[in-house]
Amino acid sequence: MIDTLTTIFDRAGLMPHGVCFAWRPDLVFAHAGADLMITVAYLVIPIALYKLVRARADIQFGWVLYTFAAFILLCGLTHAVNMYVLWEPNYAFQALVKLATAIVSIATAVLVWRILPTLYGLPSLTDALNSNDRLASEIEERKIAENQLADRTNQLQASNEDLTESNHRLALEIDERKAVQLRLAAMTQELQRSNEDLESFAYTASHDLRAPLRGIGNLIGWIREDLGDKVDEDAESKFSLMTDRVQRMERMLEDLLQYSRIGRTDLQEAEFQPEQKIREAFDLLNAEQRFELEIPGPLPTLSGTPIAFQQVVANVIGNAIKHHDGETGRIRVYSTRQDAFVRITIADDGPGIPEQYRERVFALFQTLKSRDSVEGSGMGLAIVRRVLDVAGGKVSITGNDHGRGASVHIDWPAPETQASAA
Amino acid sequence: MTMNILLVEDDEVDRMLFHRALKKAGAKCTVVDATDGAEALELLQSLTGSGERSGQARNTVIVTDINMPRMNGHEFVAAVRENPDLANAVVFVYSTSATDEDRQLAYSQHVAGYLLKRGDDDALKDIGSLFDVYSRTVELPDA
Numbered sequence: 281m282i283d284t285l286t287t288i289f290d291r292a293g294l295m296p297h298g299v300c301f302a303w304r305p306d307l308v309f310a311h312a313g314a315d316l317m318i319t320v321a322y323l324v325i326p327i328a329l330y331k332l333v334r335a336r337a338d339i340q341f342g343w344v345l346y347t348f349a350a351f352i353l354l355c356g357l358t359h360a361v362n363m364y365v366l367w368e369p370n371y372a373f374q375a376l377v378k379l380a381t382a383i384v385s386i387a388t389a390v391l392v393w394r395i396l397p398t399l400y401g402l403p404s405l406t407d408a409l410n411s412n413d414r415l416a417s418e419i420e421e422r423k424i425a426e427n428q429l430a431d432r433t434n435q436l437q438a439s440n441e442d443l444t445e446s447n448h449r450l451a452l453e454i455d456e457r458k459a460v461q462l463r464l465a466a467m468t469q470e471l472q473r474s475n476e477d478l479e480s481f482a483y484t485a486s487h488d489l490r491a492p493l494r495g496i497g498n499l500i501g502w503i504r505e506d507l508g509d510k511v512d513e514d515a516e517s518k519f520s521l522m523t524d525r526v527q528r529m530e531r532m533l534e535d536l537l538q539y540s541r542i543g544r545t546d547l548q549e550a551e552f553q554p555e556q557k558i559r560e561a562f563d564l565l566n567a568e569q570r571f572e573l574e575i576p577g578p579l580p581t582l583s584g585t586p587i588a589f590q591q592v593v594a595n596v597i598g599n600a601i602k603h604h605d606g607e608t609g610r611i612r613v614y615s616t617r618q619d620a621f622v623r624i625t626i627a628d629d630g631p632g633i634p635e636q637y638r639e640r641v642f643a644l645f646q647t648l649k650s651r652d653s654v655e656g657s658g659m660g661l662a663i664v665r666r667v668l669d670v671a672g673g674k675v676s677i678t679g680n681d682h683g684r685g686a687s688v689h690i691d692w693p694a695p696e697t698q699a700s701a702a
Numbered sequence: 703m704t705m706n707i708l709l710v711e712d713d714e715v716d717r718m719l720f721h722r723a724l725k726k727a728g729a730k731c732t733v734v735d736a737t738d739g740a741e742a743l744e745l746l747q748s749l750t751g752s753g754e755r756s757g758q759a760r761n762t763v764i765v766t767d768i769n770m771p772r773m774n775g776h777e778f779v780a781a782v783r784e785n786p787d788l789a790n791a792v793v794f795v796y797s798t799s800a801t802d803e804d805r806q807l808a809y810s811q812h813v814a815g816y817l818l819k820r821g822d823d824d825a826l827k828d829i830g831s832l833f834d835v836y837s838r839t840v841e842l843p844d845a
Contacts (some may be wrong), residue, residue, distance in 0.1 A: 487798070487799075490798065490821075491713060491716075491798060494715075494798075494819070494821045495713060495715035495716070497821060498715055498718075498719055498826075499715060501823075502718075502722065530821060
């Protein structure tokens with residue numbers, strides 16, 4: 281082995297390579313110059329590669345570049361040796377350098393082929409730039425979308441806040457309404473109870489108060505009867521006044537009882553002709569034939585409790601006749617439409633009711649004249665109003681457009697509104 | 703035999719009225735007063751016991767008010783109907799109450815008539831003549 285090495289480095293009998301060019305200066309220098317330039321170039325390239333790998337820490341396959349550097353360096357060295365053997369026939373050394381270059385070249389070639397698939401997959405710079413562009417526009421788009429989203433979010437938030445606020449308001453309103461309803465229910469109950477109390481009080485009072493009153497009336501009568509002629513004129517007139525007052529109070533109690541009964545009993549409901557009821561009441565009250573009844577146009581059919589209507593017209597016509605100041609009189613009845621009501625107006629030609637009293641006359645026991653001059657309990661119009669309240673109607677008084685007298689307007693629920701309400 | 707009337711009435715003037723009415727009409731009746739249902743029931747029970755006075759109870763027409771203290775007219779009539787000795791007694795109700803409720807309850811306990819106390823001048827005359835005629839013409843169950 282050592283022998284072989286010694287033999288191969290034996291330069292005996294070998295000639296410098298320049299001999300092959302017959303030492304022609306043009307060929308020798310052309311080869312030598314070319315080899316020198318190649319060597320320099322092949323020395324510079326690995327340095328550049330080395331610098332690149334060192335500078336770019338992120339670069340992939342840095343070790344590949346190192347093998348490239350080694351391979352190029354060795355190639356350079358080969359050319360340097362080519363130059364050297366032009367003058368020195370150290371061909372063994374040249375063979376060793378070529379061998380080393382060959383090994384590194386093959387290794388590099390193998391490595392290159394092995395990592396080729398991976399290198400295919402590496403993105404090119406164009407790709408990178410393109411994808412950068414795409415990324416940038418995508419980012420732009422996303423930014424726009426994000427802005428839109430932010431706007432929408434803001435809008436949503438605002439409308440959410442609005443919604444929350446209106447929800448809150450609604451909740452408050454509901455609470456308030458509930459409270460109002462509760463209060464209303466309590467008040468209704470209270471009112472109902474006090475109404476019931478009032479009714480039962482009025483009933484009991486009027487009923488129980490009548491018994492002793494009748495006793496007094498009886499006793500007066502019996503005293504007069506028993507004393508006979510022994511009663512002088514003065515005593516007789518006083519007995520008479522007593523009897524009148526007993527009767528007046530009886531009437532008041534009777535009317536109070538009637539008033540308290542309104543709405544207590546379920547009365548039969550039916551359709552009825554108001555004209556018929558009015559004529560009946562008038563005929564009953566106009567026993568002395570002093571009055572005339574005039575119904576110029578037809579009155580519409582009404583529905584409700586006929587007895588209630590009868591009670592109303594009897595009281596109104598009764599008042600017109602009772603309070604009339606003339607020898608004769610005329611009562612005129614006509615109907616008009618007032619929204620949901622049929623208005624039946626009963627107009628007389630009596631003294632009328634001054635405007636300031638037109639509301640007061642509906643109160644309990646109210647009279648505009650002394651009971652000694654016009655006998656009455658003062659309950660008639662109170663009964664009228666209460667009956668109409670229960671029937672869902674109204675009553676009001678005005679003067680007459682032409683001439684004297686009063687007009688009593690009875691607003692009775694119109695049949696079709698009753699039907700739709702039911 | 704004259705008719706006995708047991709008048710059950712808490713108001714003295716109303717009792718006077720009844721007596722006066724019968725007297726004025728000339729009715730030949732004996733009127734015994736009780737001021738409420740309880741007193742009337744005691745009186746009747748004492749009369750229905752054995753003895754010579756038992757006949758008195760049988761020959762008695764009862765006239766009762768409704769609104770009275772202790773035992774009212776309805777309760778009194780119910781007690782009368784429950785007592786076998788009194789069950790068939792003739793009972794009139796004489797009241798100021800004009801309610802359907804009182805009237806129907808009274809007739810459901812088989813009263814002979816529901817008489818309304820009236821305040822008018824003829825009321826007294828009508829009551830007097832009613833019981834005058836009644837006492838002369840009606841045969842009672844146990845007479």
